[in-house]
Amino acid sequence: MRFSGVTIAAGLHLSVALARDVGQKPLGAGSKPAARQPNIVFILTDDQDLHLQSLDYLPLIKKHLSSQGTSYKRHYCTTALCCPSRVSLWTGKQAHNTNVTDVSPPYGGYPKFVSQGFNSAYLPVWLQEAGYNTYYTGKLFNAHTVANYDAPHAGGWTASDFLLDPYTYMYLNASFQRNQDPPISYEGQHSGDVIADKAYGLLDEAVAADKPFFLGIAPVAPHSNVKATLFEGNHPGDFENSVAFTAPIPAKRHEHLFKDVKVPRTPHFNPDEPQGANWVRKLKQQSQENVDYNDHFYRQRLRTLQSVDELVGGLFKRLAKYNLLDNTFVFYTTDNGYHIGQHRLQPGKECGFEEDINIPLIVRGPGVAAGEVADVVTTHIDLAPTILELAGAPSRADFDGEAIPLRKEELDNTTTLRHEHVTVEYWGFAASEGKLFGDDAQRMVLNNTYKALRIISKGYNFYYSVWCNNEHELYDLKTDPYQQRNLLHPDEKSPTTLLDGVAFDKVVARLDSLLFVLKSCKAQTCTRPWQALHPAGNVQNLHDALASRFDDFYVAEQKRVRYDRCELGYLVDAEGPQFETHGLVYRHGARWDEWA
Numbered sequence: 001m002r003f004s005g006v007t008i009a010a011g012l013h014l015s016v017a018l019a020r021d022v023g024q025k026p027l028g029a030g031s032k033p034a035a036r037q038p039n040i041v042f043i044l045t046d047d048q049d050l051h052l053q054s055l056d057y058l059p060l061i062k063k064h065l066s067s068q069g070t071s072y073k074r075h076y077c078t079t080a081l082c083c084p085s086r087v088s089l090w091t092g093k094q095a096h097n098t099n100v101t102d103v104s105p106p107y108g109g110y111p112k113f114v115s116q117g118f119n120s121a122y123l124p125v126w127l128q129e130a131g132y133n134t135y136y137t138g139k140l141f142n143a144h145t146v147a148n149y150d151a152p153h154a155g156g157w158t159a160s161d162f163l164l165d166p167y168t169y170m171y172l173n174a175s176f177q178r179n180q181d182p183p184i185s186y187e188g189q190h191s192g193d194v195i196a197d198k199a200y201g202l203l204d205e206a207v208a209a210d211k212p213f214f215l216g217i218a219p220v221a222p223h224s225n226v227k228a229t230l231f232e233g234n235h236p237g238d239f240e241n242s243v244a245f246t247a248p249i250p251a252k253r254h255e256h257l258f259k260d261v262k263v264p265r266t267p268h269f270n271p272d273e274p275q276g277a278n279w280v281r282k283l284k285q286q287s288q289e290n291v292d293y294n295d296h297f298y299r300q301r302l303r304t305l306q307s308v309d310e311l312v313g314g315l316f317k318r319l320a321k322y323n324l325l326d327n328t329f330v331f332y333t334t335d336n337g338y339h340i341g342q343h344r345l346q347p348g349k350e351c352g353f354e355e356d357i358n359i360p361l362i363v364r365g366p367g368v369a370a371g372e373v374a375d376v377v378t379t380h381i382d383l384a385p386t387i388l389e390l391a392g393a394p395s396r397a398d399f400d401g402e403a404i405p406l407r408k409e410e411l412d413n414t415t416t417l418r419h420e421h422v423t424v425e426y427w428g429f430a431a432s433e434g435k436l437f438g439d440d441a442q443r444m445v446l447n448n449t450y451k452a453l454r455i456i457s458k459g460y461n462f463y464y465s466v467w468c469n470n471e472h473e474l475y476d477l478k479t480d481p482y483q484q485r486n487l488l489h490p491d492e493k494s495p496t497t498l499l500d501g502v503a504f505d506k507v508v509a510r511l512d513s514l515l516f517v518l519k520s521c522k523a524q525t526c527t528r529p530w531q532a533l534h535p536a537g538n539v540q541n542l543h544d545a546l547a548s549r550f551d552d553f554y555v556a557e558q559k560r561v562r563y564d565r566c567e568l569g570y571l572v573d574a575e576g577p578q579f580e581t582h583g584l585v586y587r588h589g590a591r592w593d594e595w596a
């Protein structure tokens, strides 16, 4: 069961190899064609926050990336969990279209990535078809293990050196597996140092091959340290019993740093009143002992990130030495964000709050403005389209995202045409990764299944979500930047209006209909959802949709987003009405069904 589809994918290796030969551009040594495809270096950390200020402690990343490139301050992941987020990143698809929604089978992990057919349909494969050599080191996916790495091998890589489960998150006992070779244990060496050596080695290889290259580098910092055993997980209990979380472990030379640093004490840090909805709203305020431990956990994250900072410094030194900076784009991002103590949450991710979904993205490269901060809304789903465009390769009709404007003049040009929303979704459990304090503290919380959206423009800034138990959340981040007042909780008094003098319920109805489209959207509907509701094209954004002539359409006629039950994976029949079968559309002043 676990490896169904493996044989199909193994068969596809051949066609990948053939495609590579066909796509290869003959660039003889020394020949310098006028417009050589740019090289791309992609650095992907694990669980790095933007909102807990981790970037403030990384001087070399600041020097080489933020100061020399553009930071995308509204960059979002769409599922705040490593494996689903990475599969979405490399395929350009929302998790509801990959159906890789978890870290391990049956709903996720490397075996699910393979059985869904993506081992021959993801970014490195397409880049090879476009003439690139492709290199990767570090963590690719969860449940990519010392037992299944060759069943089949991950497709699309010219050379690879993967960090494998169950040793992925053991900072002092990493196991890597190079090309077709068996895994090697690096017991006693720090994972951050091992990966830096491997990254530099792959860069040397890429340069020697004298072809445009993509180099992916995925260190494990600042993820928590996890001592795990291999498990044939089918039940969250298996996961819980086979893993032990502790704070991340830095390299010796970084252990002494940041002794006085604490998690930023923002207004939503360990608040006096409960916040949010569902299980979050039931959390107890943390004791001083708990807060002290979490501050330690936070410092350990900053310390492990120092290894990444040094790796970035080392890379730029080599890129400069090889004289490649003029024709290389460097991306720096992470798979998902992280919270520690906000809304009383223990260290972890998997939530829809800004800490978990709004994450670092920095890009440096030819034509990219130095020291710029861009405020366009971008997501991980947009990265595969962006990189293919840089490679000069054709885009794909089934992408759920669209290329991110990178160069200054493209950025200045985008504001009105680009999407203003992010589709956020989650299935399954949330884990507390720190120490458990109190007798009733839980490592895993089930029913952490929800659909949500973020929508941001000059005039508005909302987070709206529906949970699988049908609780709702709405934050107006313009007036409540720390998401402390859930305007849809029965204990909160909702305001009379939310936006443009339009009644509260009427605005909420629009947000709900937008989520109704987004929660099962495919391809262009994911970037142009209003078009699905208004095919005439007269509504491009939330502002347009607020027109009072659409009140009935949104408030009275549309089906509402709801779940029939909580599931651990994407089972359509648990997820209530679907837009494709139950949605209404509006055209030229009349509902579509009155025209047709």
Ligand SMILES: *[C@@H]1O[C@H](CO)[C@@H](O)[C@H](O)[C@H]1NC(C)=O
Pocket (backbone or CB within 6 Å): 167, 173, 174, 175, 184, 185, 186, 187
């Ligand atoms: C380190 O990893 C190797 C396998 O790569 C394993 O045999 C060994 O038991 C591990 N050591 C510890 C302390 O977990």
Ligand SMILES: *[C@@H]1O[C@H](CO)[C@@H](O)[C@H](O)[C@H]1NC(C)=O
Pocket (backbone or CB within 6 Å): 409, 410, 413
């Ligand atoms: C700016 O946008 C216009 C209209 O979409 C387009 O024709 C033009 O090529 C764009 N310019 C750049 C530099 O992207």
Ligand SMILES: *[C@@H]1O[C@H](CO)[C@@H](O)[C@H](O)[C@H]1NC(C)=O
Pocket (backbone or CB within 6 Å): 446, 447, 468, 469, 564, 565, 566, 567
């Ligand atoms: C999870 O949701 C289901 C309904 O879908 C409910 O029966 C169950 O009690 C919930 N479990 C918890 C722990 O809240």
Ligand SMILES: *[C@@H]1O[C@H](CO)[C@@H](O)[C@H](O)[C@H]1NC(C)=O
Pocket (backbone or CB within 6 Å): 099, 106, 107, 569, 570, 571, 572
């Ligand atoms: C997603 O995968 C699960 C597990 O294999 C399966 O039960 C479910 O039907 C799939 N969902 C969709 C929408 O294909």
